[in-house]
Amino acid sequence: MTFVLAGGPVIPNFGSGSSCEVNNGWFCTEWVRQHWSDTLQPALVQHIELVAIAVSIGFAIALVLTLAGFRYRLLDPPIGVISDFLYTIPSLALFQILVPFTGISLTTVEIALVSYTLLILYRNMIVGLRTVPAEIVDVARGTGFTRAQTFTRVELPLALPAILTGLRVATVSTISIATIAPFVIAKGLGQPIYDALGQGIFKTEIFTAGGMVIALALVADGLLVVLQRALTPWVRA
């Protein structure tokens, strides 16, 4: 098996270390303690950076697309089809297809991650805005709200729950997809997993880094639920 991976620290060093590490036991707490600061913690920070950049850029683009698709209905189907198509391309394949254009760089990874957030965010935003009852919009217009006022004070707040749900789903998915970033650049929590796979399947590292990705996703999900509750207190699920 060949691993085409960016270089990382060579761990574990079978032969030295504790007997647990030498025997590749199920879980060596010793190893985690030793490598938290040089491997796991930096990987966690990088992972959060990868996701934060992707979700913010994706959110901005999706917002512009939604405004366009909402204002000009004709634009909605093509935007939907394109984002649907982008979502179908397997992430690993998209990375490789982008490499000839953007090289082995952070840009390649971010373009791929952003394109996956688009479908989720766009769909939720547009559905949220479309499902605002027409009567309410009519009432707002009838009361003398301008079109812009109707949008910012009536339609947007009513669509907020759907928009925030989209943000939640997009964030959790991106945390998960960002794990394969190391196919292009040595960043994120995927890196320790690759290193462990390349070094005789070192179990402790796989379980720790894998567990950290899942925990990160669940924590992010929880935080966004709290945000959702705070911003839309009128929605009680």
Add this chain to the structure above:
Amino acid sequence: MKTFVHAFQFMGDHPHLLLVKTGEHLELSGASLGIALLLALPIGLWLGHLHRGLFLAAGVSNVGRALPSLVLIAFGLTIFGVGFWNNTAALVVLAIPPILTNAYFAIDQCDRDVVDAARGMGMTGSQVLFSVELPLGLPFVLAGIRIAAIFVIATATIAAVAGGGGLGQIIVNQASYGLSGVVAASLCVSALAFLAALILSLIGNAASPRPTPVP
């Protein structure tokens, strides 16, 4: 752009290699999707029919989204070792959430009046499920299967790091196949995922209930 020309040249030069790898890819994806369907579809449909287990159906999809494919495959490797089964197990776990959740909500959200009417006519529970609820919810059930199929085909690529066959073997081995080979295989995977999605959407459209003209 030159790389793409080379990628297409690679396809022309190695049609046999790409066909074999595509076959392996389909085998792995098909087996995993099949097992996931056998496990998740009956549970989802039945729970939806009983209107029970909302917590399970919603929870499975939330947790499923948080499970990264690479992590699952790496976990599978530590437990099952290198081979076909670790990848299949990982892909099955990945495919279950969308199938189960969509099947559950497809049946659970069926029009209550229609279901009550069917019961009033004397239909048994399984008749209601198979002749009323399932046909009505079919498009949504199929949408779940479509998402699962895309997931599985995409993730089967990553299975190559765990000794799986398929197109991923070319993608992770740039040293042997060169960038043109990697891009060629990537295009093949994308085409495969897109075709699977297209076929399942066509089935979905064909299966959507249409109002029949009243005689």
